[in-house]
Amino acid sequence: MTSPSAPLASRLRAELPPRKAALVDAVESLEALLERHVASARESWPGLTLDIPAFLQHLARHLPDENVPEVLRQLHASDLYLACACAAGEEAALLGFEHHVLRRIPERLHALPRDLVDEALQRLREQLLLSRDGAPAKVSTYSGRGPLLAWVTISAARLASQLAGREGQHLAADKSPESYVQLLAPGDPELELLRKDSRAVVVEVLRKVLAALPGPERALLRLHHLHGYSMTQLATVFGESRSGVARRVLLARERLLKLTRTELASRLQLDDTQLESFLGLIRSRLDLSLSGLMV
Secondary structure (H helix, E strand, C coil), X not given: CCCCCCCHHHHHHHCCCHHHHHHHHCCCCHHHHHHHHHHHHHHHCCCCCCCHHHHHHHHHHHCCCCCHHHHHXXXXXXXXXXXXXXXXXXXXXXXXXXXXXXXXXXXXXXXXXXXXXXXXXXXXXXXXXXXXXXXXXXXXXXXXXXXXXXXXXXXXXXXXXHHHHHCCCCCCCCCCHHHHHHHCCCCCHHHCCCCHHHHHHHHHHHHHHHHHCCHHHHHHHHHHHHCCCCHHXXXXXXXXXXXXXXXXXXXXXXXXXXXXXXXXXXXXXCCHHHHHHHHHHHHHCXXXXXXXXXX
8 A cells, every 4th residue: 555645656656557557657757747737736626625646546547558658748637636526526526517617618619509509518417427327427537638628518519419410400511411422523424423322332431431530530520510610619629729720620631531542442443543533522522521421
């Protein structure tokens, strides 16, 4: 057992399996770094009673198997501390989460109908803050690798989109995936895009590659293409610079197209010229395609 007076770094190592403890040992000035994180958390939330050993135990559970030094340096410690206290059911933390996180969501989802946002928030309170069947509240899955507000905003936008789909509302586009595929290349018989089996393949491929994208990239594309968020709005949601978030959207689009190219090459048996022409058409209509498929 680690004694109550043990340094923060020793406390953290004690919560980790040997392999992760070795990765933590590679972090330069670890004790000073942890002291800054703890001081930031205490300063941001002075009214919380969550003790530091519990916080470090929570942090240890969320350390990944790689890039540990970078994760620790960039940790949103104050947000993680609040989330940990919420998961523990601390009343002051729940009030802080309501006032400083949930109440800021509507202004960041102003492109969506307010009634949908309100319903999404109510359901989100239940999903994130209530434990079920002995399992911890889902807010405990927040890892501190990005701003808590951005993490909750993405969850709220996803939930509002799901609610809209169940109620038959269309948040961005009225066209079905099948109908937008027909718009990719009207009048171009060489690609046979108007054939029913080709349309079905394209829809299936696009759905598959969207599902294969990493969560953060898919969230960016969802907010940008489905909900119409500008780069300035995305920068606000994710707490980044406009140029930084624009670069991330561009990389996500390019990853999507790369995956699409690989899938189409194996499914449609096109030669290189046809395939590049096909991808050019998809790229030029990407807004339409993502709006249709991400509802």
